Amino acid sequence: MRDLVSEMTTSLQARELQIQSNGKTLLDVPELTLDGPGPTLILGPNGSGKSLLLRCLHGLITPNRGQVAQDGTLLNSDHKARQAMVFQHPVLLRRSVAANLDFVLKRQGFGWTARKRRIVELLAEGGLEGKSRQPARSLSGGEAQRLAILRALALKPETLLLDEPTSALDPGATQMIERMVLRASTRGVRIVMVTHDIGQARRLAADVVMMQAGTVVEHGPAKQVLVAPKSEASRRYLAGGLIT
Structure with missing residues (x-):
């Protein structure tokens, strides 16, 4: 299905992003560009900065330094209006x-x-x-999450950001949401999705961002990152051995 994805997708760029709290660096992303067709999945252990990065891309969090751009222009209210975000626990x-x-x-x-x-x-x-x-x-948990995604898609956004939308769902409910995500992607919606499910990344991702300790340790095509990762942190995570 990923081969049918439209080429007409928006791009997101992060430059010199940093978030600090109480003297601790929670997010440090010197450079990240999400472009090309197909969903981007962000993987990494708990506390690795996945959700922080997603919120920065949506403009929900203002970083201590750095910037986010869409299609080469600094993220602004118009961009945000053309984005939609679904959280792990939607509020209906x-x-x-x-x-x-x-x-x-x-x-x-x-x-x-x-x-x-x-x-x-x-x-x-x-x-x-x-x-x-x-x-x-x-509604059941899976139905509620589907409704939350439909509500996000109602206005036909250019970008859909998803923060672990299937983490608490059974396999059947997860499959239905994955189908919705892929259908949106084939229509040209830029999908950026946080997950802890490596199998899900294999099923959905066109490219993968691997994170650890607030940094991007690897970013590339899913076939490369998930099959032959270049970084030791990625290899350990995919093998289930990364200490969180």
């Missing part, structure tokens, strides 16, 4: 499944007819057609 509104989607679309000025059509499309994409009137907060 206290209303129906369909109303969660309608809320996002209505705030962006979509008329009722356009909203109704888009909601039908989204529910079908996420396999939630039969649950449109169900309270969103009564």
Whole structure:
């Protein structure tokens, strides 16, 4: 499926990124460019800075130094409006499944007819057609995460950032979300996803960012990084021997 990914994806660049707290460096990324087609997956042990990097790319965290750019221009409010992010534990509104989607679309000025059509499309994409009137907060974990991703995709973002969206899900629910991610990628959405699941990276990634202790220890095509990693830290992590 990855061979069908559109070439028309946005690029993200991080330069001299640093985040420090209480005299400790939590993130130190001198240079990182995410371009080319297909999903980027960020791997590494707990505390390696994966989520911090993702939040910097989305502009949720302002680094102590350095900058993030999109398509060569410093990240700005317009870029952020064309991004969407889904967290590990999504927060759904206290209303129906369909109303969660309608809320996002209505705030962006979509008329009722356009909203109704888009909601039908989204529910079908996420396999939630039969649950449109169900309270969103009564969904199962996998269904709730699918709704969160659909809500993020409702406005057709250029970039979708995902922070371990399947970490607490069973294999069936994980598979459904992976399919959603790949479909979005084939439409040209830039996917940047944090995961601790090496198997998931093998299934989804076009390229892989390996992190340890707040730094990028390796970045390259998935076929190279996951099969023949160049760094010792990557080799140890993939072998399950990296101490967190």
